[in-house]
Amino acid sequence: MxxxxxxxxxxxxxxxxxxxxxxxxxxxxxxxxxxxxxxxxxxxxxxxxxxxxxxxxxxxxxxxxxxxxxxxxxxxxxxxxxxxxxxxxxxxxxxxxxxxxxxxxxxxxxxxxxxxxxxxxxxxxPPESPNLEADTAVVHIQKEAAGGTLLGIGFEDDGWTYNQDNREKGVGEADWNIRESRIAWMRPDLVRMFFWYKDWNPSGDWKTFDFETDNMRSHYRSLEVYQRMGCPVIVTGVEWGLKDPYGEPESCAAALGTLLEHLIRERGFTCVRYWTLTNEPNGYFARTGYDFNRYRELHRLVAEQIRQRNLSVEIVGSDDAMGTAWFNRCVTDDSYYASCGVMSSHFYVQYSGANRIMRHLLNRRLQALEKKPNPLPFVVAEFGFQDHRSTVNLNPIMETYDYALWTMEFAIDGLNRGARGFSIWCLHDVWYPRVFMGYGLWRFKDENWRLKPVYYAWSALTRLTERGDSIFPCSVEPGGTVRAVGVGKRVVFWVNPVSRPYIVEIQGMRHFSEDLSGRAVVDDNHPETSWMAYIFEENHPEDDRYEGRAVPLKDLKFEAPPRSYGYIVPAALLDNEPSAESAGNGSL
Structure with missing residues (x-):
């Protein structure tokens, strides 16, 4: 050397x-x-x-x-x-x-x-310092909606829950009922799902297909859940263990077209609305020796397969992790960019100053998109927070309440800045093919599917938002106190990451005034229509349907306790929510 x-x-x-x-x-x-x-x-x-x-x-x-x-x-x-x-x-x-x-x-x-x-x-x-002197934080809801509507908030569910790896650990119908009941309660509008190429093309020849493997049958049952809910799914390829998977681009693209057509036409999963070539291409794809020319060519060929087969599928582009080099190349390459309908990235950062780093990485990507004459919507397709114990499949820090605070803060910051979709990694702890994945919102069967604190933060975001919602950014005075964002003219999400309480005053409710049916709930004649703040703190009931501690707003004010988060909605909104058993966020 x-x-x-x-x-x-x-x-x-x-x-x-x-x-x-x-x-x-x-x-x-x-x-x-x-x-x-x-x-x-x-x-x-x-x-x-x-x-x-x-x-x-x-x-x-x-x-x-x-x-x-x-x-x-x-x-x-x-x-x-x-x-x-x-x-x-x-x-x-x-x-x-x-x-x-x-x-x-x-x-x-x-x-x-x-x-x-x-x-x-x-x-x-220098460090960002919280404002410990202010007693009141004034949230100003922007009068006009920001550009672009919400694509959805959801999670990674890689579809292997029902396979042999999990059945061998004693997972069965009673456990799957718990899983499916929680998913129905969460009502996601965006789910990302790995499809390992070996699951349906075991030989890796791109010609010999087996759509009835145990892992594929597990995927079908997973897709049935989201099909019933009308929840769009991103099919994402992973090539673990394959030798030269992208050496024959035409054969690869034709096989991927066959997979998508099988899922959508033959199986009827019209919930499959998006496709991603490979997870984090600035990792495996680049390290294996493939260059960007091959990446661009594969996307062109798959886009042609989608057109020829008349499939309603959009390509999710880039799907890189962390640094901006790969993403910027995807955005500035006009031929590649033209093949995509959505752009995405992944963020995993050390917990210290985590959201400050995420904001920086997110801003760099949104700034790159803003330079385009036709900016595509941006989705955070994976994200998480880590510490020195974290590995690619285990993340003990997810057990902490801080993880819930960081997650809500990142989602609020992202929506305010222009992100239009989020998929957290991942839904629940589960066995992948011979590998345990421990990044879930709840633990595995051996711990009785115990919920982690972040479940409550993320389920609030998924339950109370809908695909197509407008986003109303919020500013807060003074800075260094709470953060907030308005979604869909019916909910304001907020977080107080500081170790002191604030009186939170909401300004702008007069124009932020519709419930789920579009009915005005605040107008000039009724400015004091009842709004409720739902508050989550570190110690609360361990109930998978827990909605937070309800506090009525007085003069559009409430107290946000130290290190708390939650949401503000019209008092009648949660009373009129559909039940988890009948919930569905819309037609496909």
């Missing part, structure tokens, strides 16, 4: 080169940052390229934090660049944890080949 300073085409860069005689590892350059301020935001950027990468992830940058004993307590990394000679701008963002003693800025290469790094840039922004 060699490392050093190089120059090519007038650009000086640092290089890490790993020959075939050396086993792939993670060699890196390290710059240490001391005198850290907890809560400060570190933005580390660089130009990265990797002309050749084999057997590894490629070149990328990281921001890491160590405690006083030298143990790593947090890490954020950029996009990974592999088999790309052109310079790619990448960024790693991280908030300084409270117990961080030292920060590391790292230039990393993983694999055989070469990683190149140029023009590194560091910016440290």
């Amino acid at each position: 060699s490392a050093g300073k190089r120059e090519a085409e007038g650009i000086s860069y640092l290089s890490i080169t790993v020959p075939e005689t050396v086993a792939p590892a993670w060699p890196r350059y390290i710059h240490k940052v001391r005198e850290l301020v907890p809560g400060a935001l570190i933005s580390f950027e660089a130009g990265v390229s990797s002309p050749v990468t084999r057997d590894g992830a490629g070149a990328y940058i990281t921001v890491e934090f160590l405690d006083s004993e030298g143990k790593r307590i947090a890490l954020q990394q950029s996009d990974m660049v592999s088999n790309e000679s052109a310079w790619q701008h990448v960024e790693a963002l991280a908030a300084v944890p409270a117990n961080a003693a030292e920060g590391l800025l790292c230039l990393v290469f993983n694999g055989i080949g070469e990683g190149r790094f140029t023009d590194p840039h560091l910016e440290i922004l």
